[in-house]
Amino acid sequence: MARALMAAMERIVIVGGDAAGMSAASRLARWAPGARVIVYEREDVVSYAACGMPYHLDGRIPDASTLLVRAPEKFADAGIDVRLGHEVVAIDPSAGKVLVRGDGAERAEDYDKLLLATGARAVLPALPGRDADNVFLFRRYADLTTLTAYLERDRPRRMTVVGGGYIGIELADVLTQRGLAVTLVEAAPQLMPTTLDAAAAKLAEEELRSRGVEVRLGEQVTEIVTAAGRGRAVRTTHGQWECDAVIVGVGVRPETALATEAGIAVDGRSGAIATDISLRTDAEGVWAAGDCATTTHAVTGQRAWIPLGPAANKQGRSAADAMLGLPARVPGVVGTSLVKVFDLEVGSTGLTAEQALSEGFDAATTTITSTDRAHYYPNAAPTTVTLVADRKSNRLLGGQITGRTGVAGRTNVIATALHSGMDVEQFTGLDLGYAPPFAPVWDPLLVAGNQLLHTLNASTEEPR
Numbered sequence: 358m359a360r361a362l363m364a365a366m367e368r369i370v371i372v373g374g375d376a377a378g379m380s381a382a383s384r385l386a387r388w389a390p391g392a393r394v395i396v397y398e399r400e401d402v403v404s405y406a407a408c409g410m411p412y413h414l415d416g417r418i419p420d421a422s423t424l425l426v427r428a429p430e431k432f433a434d435a436g437i438d439v440r441l442g443h444e445v446v447a448i449d450p451s452a453g454k455v456l457v458r459g460d461g462a463e464r465a466e467d468y469d470k471l472l473l474a475t476g477a478r479a480v481l482p483a484l485p486g487r488d489a490d491n492v493f494l495f496r497r498y499a500d501l502t503t504l505t506a507y508l509e510r511d512r513p514r515r516m517t518v519v520g521g522g523y524i525g526i527e528l529a530d531v532l533t534q535r536g537l538a539v540t541l542v543e544a545a546p547q548l549m550p551t552t553l554d555a556a557a558a559k560l561a562e563e564e565l566r567s568r569g570v571e572v573r574l575g576e577q578v579t580e581i582v583t584a585a586g587r588g589r590a591v592r593t594t595h596g597q598w599e600c601d602a603v604i605v606g607v608g609v610r611p612e613t614a615l616a617t618e619a620g621i622a623v624d625g626r627s628g629a630i631a632t633d634i635s636l637r638t639d640a641e642g643v644w645a646a647g648d649c650a651t652t653t654h655a656v657t658g659q660r661a662w663i664p665l666g667p668a669a670n671k672q673g674r675s676a677a678d679a680m681l682g683l684p685a686r687v688p689g690v691v692g693t694s695l696v697k698v699f700d701l702e703v704g705s706t707g708l709t710a711e712q713a714l715s716e717g718f719d720a721a722t723t724t725i726t727s728t729d730r731a732h733y734y735p736n737a738a739p740t741t742v743t744l745v746a747d748r749k750s751n752r753l754l755g756g757q758i759t760g761r762t763g764v765a766g767r768t769n770v771i772a773t774a775l776h777s778g779m780d781v782e783q784f785t786g787l788d789l790g791y792a793p794p795f796a797p798v799w800d801p802l803l804v805a806g807n808q809l810l811h812t813l814n815a816s817t818e819e820p821r
């Protein structure tokens with residue numbers, strides 16, 4: 358670790374103390390123990406499990422404090438100086454300075470190297486009524502505390518969730534399980550439009566409806582109707598739906614104000630901080646990682662913005678290596694995501710058919726329904742697989758799975774195939790495990806792969 362020692366005397370500043378920032382800090386503390394690593398975090402928590410927050414609302418995780426993965430004192434023990442309640446309000450890369458607001462004062466601090474790990478923020482569209490005190494966002498740990506307090510104090514009966522992405526769906530699930538009547542409004546004609554093709558989205562929708570969620574697709578919210586400062590209904594392009602409170606979960610945007618105000622380049626498509634393969638920005642001595650930054654998409658080879666937890670953790674680690682002058686192994690992403698919709702598991706990875714087409718692939722797609730275990734085994738249930746491939750190269754581009762069991766494992770198999778650039782024939786040759794309690798002898802992935810191969814072969818003279 359000779360190179361790491363070069364960083365031993367350096368002052369390394371990290372802005373943002375969650376997945377990316379704290380992964381980087383831990384790595385730096387490990388490999389450059391003499392370096393001064395300072396993390397500024399504007400909230401009063403670090404390293405919290407946002408992904409677990411929905412499951413506090415239905416009581417599955419009774420104690421919300423268990424979501425605080427690692428206390429600041431633990432980081433202090435590892436030699437990391439975590440400053441909670443400190444917001445970085447400006448950066449000056451040419452002078453190597455950050456302007457920090459905290460403890461009632463504002464002061465400039467020097468750095469040798471700077472990591473922007475500022476994450477993403479929830480979007481609150483400019484809707485009339487959005488400032489009502491019973492309109493909530495659900496991104497930060499403080500949002501969970503506020504919402505929980507409201508639910509306990511006001512005991513609402515009906516809530517409207519705006520946004521049918523994975524967070525909106527998880528909220529619809531847990532609030533229903535809590536006993537509330539939930540309406541879920543999504544502007545697109547299907548749920549999770551950026552992650553799922555129609556077949557998987559339809560199954561998720563059916564699961565929500567079967568559990569009592571009122572799903573309203575293709576409806577754009579135009580107003581939160583208020584009375585006496587409180588949201589009383591959501592008005593959409595199709596009508597007005599009464600409710601006691603509203604949660605807006607229409608997506609996130611990268612938190613880039615510090616970077617853009619300092620003249621650091623952002624990616625034209627996503628608005629995330631533009632980084633190179635080592636997560637370096639175009640400003641000397643400044644790196645960016647996690648939900649605020651771009652990364653490489655392993656299927657398209659293009660820079661992409663996919664704000665998910667595992668990528669943020671890995672990028673934080675890789676950025677630390679790059680800052681230490683080590684070869685940064687920045688793994689690409691394929692956008693693998695998993696969501697629980699009551700008892701339905703939904704997984705997706707890689708490109709949807711629509712994304713594949715817009716990325717310029719000649720996309721072929723297939724959807725099959727098989728069973729998650731041997732069909733004769735107790736509780737065997739349908740599982741549906743969609744696969745997407747490129748007709749020209751035969752390469753697998755993406756896949757989605759819904760089912761009652763085994764979805765995470767099967768999604769991860771597809772993700773692995775995508776990372777290794779497998780074509781559909783190689784994919785169908787995978788030696789996947791079989792035993793009646795876990796899988797049929799022809800795993801649903803292989804059934805889908807074989808069918809996709811037929812589709813691809815139908816368009817050529819020779820079988821591939």
Ligand code: FAD
Nearest residue numbers: 373375376377399408444445475476477647648665666669
């Ligand atoms: P963030 O977690 O956004 O952290 C950035 C930090 O920077 C914040 O704490 C912020 O306060 C701080 N900060 C920003 N600007 C400043 C400043 N100027 N000064 C000081 N501090 C600043 N991902 C999955 O892969 N799977 C899931 O199941 C999943 N579920 C989720 C469920 C919910 C409800 C939410 C909200 C997110 C979920 N995610 C999930 C997404 C995942 O949590 C994020 O991808 C991950 O947290 C990104 O980490 P990050 O460190 O890049 O950014």
